[in-house]
Amino acid sequence: MPQPIIEKARSEGRTVLTEIESKELLKSAGINVIDTRLATSREEAISISRQFGFPVVLKIVSPDIVHKSDAGGVRLGLKTASQVGKAYDQILQAIRQNYPEARIHGVSVQKMARSGVEVIIGMSKDAQFGPVLMFGLGGILVEVLKDVSFRIVPLSRRDAAEMLREIKGYPLLEGYRGGEAVDISYLEELLLKVSNFVEKNPEIMELDLNPIFAYSDGAIAVDARVILEEVK
Ligand code: ADP
């Protein structure tokens, strides 16, 4: 079934979906993402923040900026309306100055999520095997140690269980040294949902849920990025 979000990006000649678009697509597939809304003015950012309740996070929304924090486009833990207003202006100023060509949709507003164990789920396409899912721990563990596991889509229940358990950092998910033990079966279900989503959307070339905060009672993606196949 054609997805309006994908069609809109296509009609604009884009393959990169913004965080807002990516999250909407994932949410409609039953994948738990943090509620995120687009603000196109300072006032709107403040009013959405009030509706969500503080603290909130603001992020640049631009199809030309995929690494938002590197670009100076993410502000965490904003506790008041005036902090939100300032962050809104600062984000736009930084992006306009450093990326004058970037198309800017606005700024996303979301609640600051309570911290959990950071994990990531990604999908990329292998020339031989097609879509492959990746699971790993977030942050430096994945960047430095490359402690990740892979399975070919579609995943079986057993694949999902194995993917979680075969990373070296698995003890961190079980609650290492007083850390929160995360809901493993929730993460297994999440992997299966992502696999299903990928299978149903062959137009997606690349997917990144990075990070997902995993808790003892579930997990939620706070960032998402979808990249579409080039049209041939
Ligand atoms: P990018 O990956 O494009 O730099 P992210 O949206 O992942 O931007 O934000 C950067 C970091 O900020 C994340 O890795 C995460 O640690 C933190 N973060 C992002 N959104 C939230 C949120 N809603 N609540 C708490 N922390 C967040």
Ligand code: MG
């Ligand atoms: Mg991210």
